[in-house]
Amino acid sequence: xxxxxxxxxxxxxxxxxxxxxxxxxxxxxxxxxxxxxxxxxxxxxxxxxxxxxxxxxxxxxxxxxxxxxxxxxxxxxxxxxxxxxxxxxxxxxxxxxxxxxxxxxxxxxxxxxxxxxxxxxxxxxxxxxxxxxxxxxxxxxxxxxxxxxxxxxxxxxxxxxxxxxxxxxxxxxxxxxxxxxxxxxxxxxxxxxxxxxxxxxxxxxxxxxxxxxxxxxxxxxxxxxxxxxxxxxxxxxxxxxxxxxxxxxxxxxxxxxxxxxxxxxxxxxxxxxxxxxxxxxxxxxxxxxxxxxxxxxxxxxxx
Numbered sequence: 001x002x003x004x005x006x007x008x009x010x011x012x013x014x015x016x017x018x019x020x021x022x023x024x025x026x027x028x029x030x031x032x033x034x035x036x037x038x039x040x041x042x043x044x045x046x047x048x049x050x051x052x053x054x055x056x057x058x059x060x061x062x063x064x065x066x067x068x069x070x071x072x073x074x075x076x077x078x079x080x081x082x083x084x085x086x087x088x089x090x091x092x093x094x095x096x097x098x099x100x101x102x103x104x105x106x107x108x109x110x111x112x113x114x115x116x117x118x119x120x121x122x123x124x125x126x127x128x129x130x131x132x133x134x135x136x137x138x139x140x141x142x143x144x145x146x147x148x149x150x151x152x153x154x155x156x157x158x159x160x161x162x163x164x165x166x167x168x169x170x171x172x173x174x175x176x177x178x179x180x181x182x183x184x185x186x187x188x189x190x191x192x193x194x195x196x197x198x199x200x201x202x203x204x205x206x207x208x209x210x211x212x213x214x215x216x217x218x219x220x221x222x223x224x225x226x227x228x229x230x231x232x233x234x235x236x237x238x239x240x241x242x243x244x245x246x247x248x249x250x251x252x253x254x255x256x257x258x259x260x261x262x263x264x265x266x267x268x269x270x271x272x273x274x275x276x277x278x279x280x281x282x283x284x285x286x287x288x289x290x291x292x293x294x295x296x297x298x299x300x301x302x303x
Contacts, residue, residue, distance in 0.1 A: 001032040003076040003183050010078040012043050018084040024064050025075070026057045034075075055149035055157035058133065062140070062148060070143055074134035076184030077103065086177040087137040097170035098138035100131035103182035111271075112192050113185035115278055118270040119262045128174045130162025135180040142170060154298055156202030159213065163206060192278065196285035198303035201293060203286065215286065222254040222283040255279035 015021035023043055027035045029050045038046045049060055062070050069088065073079065080086075090099045105117050133149075136158060146164050149157040165172060186192040206213045229247040236243040259275040292298045 001030070001034045001037060004034060004037055006183060007076060007078045008038070008041065008044070010080070011073065012041075013081050014079050014083040015043065017081050018088075020067065021071075021084055022065050022067060024061045026061045028052055028057055053151050053154055053157070054133075055153055056151040058157070059148045059151060062143065065140075068140055070138050070140050072133050072136040072138075073180060074182070074184070077134055077180040077182050079180050083178065083180075086175075090173060090175045090178055091137070091139065094173045094175070095171070096127075096173035097142045097165055098131055098136065099173045099175055099178050100135045100137050101174050101176055101179045103132060103134055104179050105185070106181055106183055110185065110187050111274065112187070112189070112278065115271050115274045116192075118268070119259065119266070119275050119278075121266065122174075123176075123266075125173075125175045128162075128172050129166060130159045131172055131174065133158035133161075134182060135178070137178060150205060153202040153205040155199050156205045160202070160205040189281070193281050193285050194303045196282050197289045197292070198301060200286040200289035201298045201301060203289065204293065218254055218258060219283050219286040219290070223287060225250040225253050252276060252280065254283060 011023055015023050022045070024045045024047065025038045026047045026049060027038070029048070035046060035048065038044050045064065047060055047064060049057060052060070058072050061072075069091065071084065071087065087099055090096070102121055102123075105113060109117075142165070146161070146168060148161075150160055153160060162172060186195055200215075200219075203213075203216050203219075207216060229250040232246050232250070233243050236246065238246070255276045258279050259270075259272060262275070263270055263272070289298070289301075292301055
């Protein structure tokens with residue numbers, strides 16, 4: 001409910017400008033007035049489902065629509081007035097199966113989401129391996145052909161469906177014309193950490209016989225570096241000060257390498273110390289998610 005009055009009008013405006021767009025919201029048992037607010041707005045259809053995965057909610061919404069294309073947007077995302085026209089044009093001109101674009105940040109922003117966005121934003125139109133399902137536009141026929149989102153995944157459904165689309169020979173096209181502004185960004189270190197744990201709960205959805213994705217691989221390297229640091233701390237050949245320095249360097253190794261890669265790929269200035277700190281938290285969050293998944297406790301985790 002915190003974001004709906006800011007985002008719903010942009011969706012309805014874009015729908016009116018294009019014409020023939022059905023707007024379907026799926027409520028997952030909200031208790032903050034979201035359902036009542038949406039049900040009161042002309043032009044919105046609201047479905048309710050209790051305790052479903054994000055993938056299950058998205059599939060339910062898709063099943064209620066009849067159009068040639070499906071557009072998935074998170075409730076805390078706002079879009080431009082020509083969003084649907086632009087998305088359809090990208091699909092037809094590129095012959096891609098799906099389109100979208102990395103979510104954009106609002107003008108006033110806390111340092112955590114700003115740093116994280118600067119690390120990951122590419123800022124160019126290109127073919128990609130996956131598209132964030134907060135802003136995901138796909139051919140309905142292809143979506144149904146590949147079976148939609150995997151409902152057994154707690155998170156990571158967008159990365160997994162991207163893998164299946166690529167393996168099936170389809171293209172995914174990121175285009176800046178299909179942009180959405182994301183408002184629900186973390187505003188504290190604890191919020192960032194909890195979200196990182198939650199997002200990582202579906203990490204095994206992208207692990208298959210072809211290999212593992214880069215974040216999972218780097219998480220495992222970080223785990224090995226942590227184990228090596230513990231061994232050095234217990235029985236290393238140096239004094240306590242030397243061993244402590246080695247432990248710190250091992251802890252920062254994978255985060256620093258990741259930030260260096262991001263800086264090289266993005267070709268732009270960014271806050272390196274903050275980036276290393278956030279990635280250090282990120283890899284520890286993924287390790288906590290790994291423990292939760294292996295212990296079978298992931299369903300109880302709330303971000």
